[in-house]
Amino acid sequence: MAEQLSIPAGVSACAEATTAKEAAFRIDYPLAATRNTRVIALDPAAEEIVRRTASMEWGQARFYSVTDPGLTLVTTAGESVELADALDDSNTVVLVSVDGSNAEAVGTIGAACKVRGIMTAGLVVTPGALTSEALFHLRPHARILLVPAEEDDLVELLRATRA
Template sequence: MSVLAGVSACSRAATAEEAAFRIDYPLAAARNTRVIALDPEAERIVRSASELTWGQARFYTAVDPGLDLVTMAGERVPLAGEIAESNTVVLVATEGSNAEAVATIGAACKVRGIMTAGLVVTDAQHIHDALAVLRPYARILLVPAEEDDLVELLRATRA
């Protein structure tokens, strides 16, 4: 039996030159994602997602003019403090309300270099209103989104 029997075939086949390109550090930690509902129906969707187990994700509802957020427990917290350590903000809308809050959140994220994504979970009747509010501030838009797309997005980004 070879001395290398316990070593994988890939490890045995790699030359010293190939080994120099091997990634030998663990995956990045969970993202510090903040998920913000922009209207009452979006709050229901966000609240449902918040009940699952997440790494660093936190869930809120936006209130105009956007300087504060409301946690799922009903506590009002300052926007700046909640996104200070964040690297991703996901805005969830089902209609075109809270435009001033979206502008405030979007501007705060832009200044800090925080990636923003928007999910528009709505029917064709309200899609244009929601897009008009989100488009200037979300770098990534998922339209039209299904309710479970939020959970899938959070899983895919290791939230």
């Protein structure tokens, strides 16, 4: 018969975790601050998804749509912003596409992020379809690519990255 571990009555693993011996292994500094995430819709269908997501409570995330060639972004309030200005102080860019339009904008944004060392993620919102024009255009420019993504995957991605 296997030897059983003897734990004194009333002492649980949770109680042991509060001992000074176990406290030596705890991380004693706060989590990193929220990320300065930029979410960019690449086509009209993606813009609807981004608008719904933007209506939620976020830290430093900013939401945009784009048209070719990608040098100017449009906020959800309809204001135009130069791509370079939108990327200032950003450390994450999420590109959202449904139909694969605005291929030139994807290249422009991807190149701008690469030069600045900004992490890029792509969401190809094509439930049930593993291939699409969106995937074809995003693949070279997204370090992380979610395919096929659902609309709520954007929310989960932003939460996971502390946006």
